[in-house]
Amino acid sequence: MSSRDPTRSMWAESLALLEQAESMRRQCFELRRQGTGGPTWEPPVDVYETARELMLVIALPGVPADAVKVVIDGGTISVQGQRAIPAPGSAAVHRLEIPYGRFERRIDLRPGMYEIVRRELSDGCLFLTLKKHA
Template sequence: MQTRWNPFAVSNGAVALGPLMAREFDQLFRDLSLRPDSRELVPPADIYETAEGITLQVDLPGHDPKAIEVKVENDTLTLKSERKTERSDKEGARRLERSFGVYARTFVVPRTVDASKVEARYDNGVLTLTLPRREESRPRVVEVKVNS
């Protein structure tokens, strides 16, 4: 009898991947297949949203702040930077784990963001981008009038 192979099934005591993990793997492979240049590295990012706007924090340790390119065009924010190796000769290296090369990341910017007021700050290897909301999209408090 033949059994259909299920890569997410439990076998030999291994834990099955849940639907969340399966989605993460799917997203990972989609992201990798969408990269126009497979030599580009994707820096990790944290995204926070508040009433004032959106804050992005991107890890770019060892990058020259003057060489970091931040571009906002239509509804797309693109980050690009290159981390260059400090040593030209790899002779004598026992282990090389640090990544060098072009780092790039693209984000879709919501329409509620005022792209003309985006600010960027680089501190201790972290690039922080502040994307303020448009005035008309900010929540406003409406005063309740009481008729007496």
């Protein structure tokens, strides 16, 4: 008869969850190979829905409003643009964790017609409000 230590099992589960979270972070935030012509990162998005509207909050740190293009095409909304790498001058770069380069994020929408009624870039986030049409 073997005795099973529950703390070992909990520790193993915790490590597995941390590994999964790190994998998701790499998928969303790490740069893909430059030079492929495609986007190098995907910004994270929060989506909220009411009976009449769909609200999206897209994290775009350091991206100017004129560098962002938003397109609704069929059942998908696409947010794309570019974040330039900051020019540190003569400073040595010790860490670059905020992604830069071309980005694109596609979000599938529920069936229906949508109109962008609010578009605001504030505090490093793009706020979009889409009005639902029947």
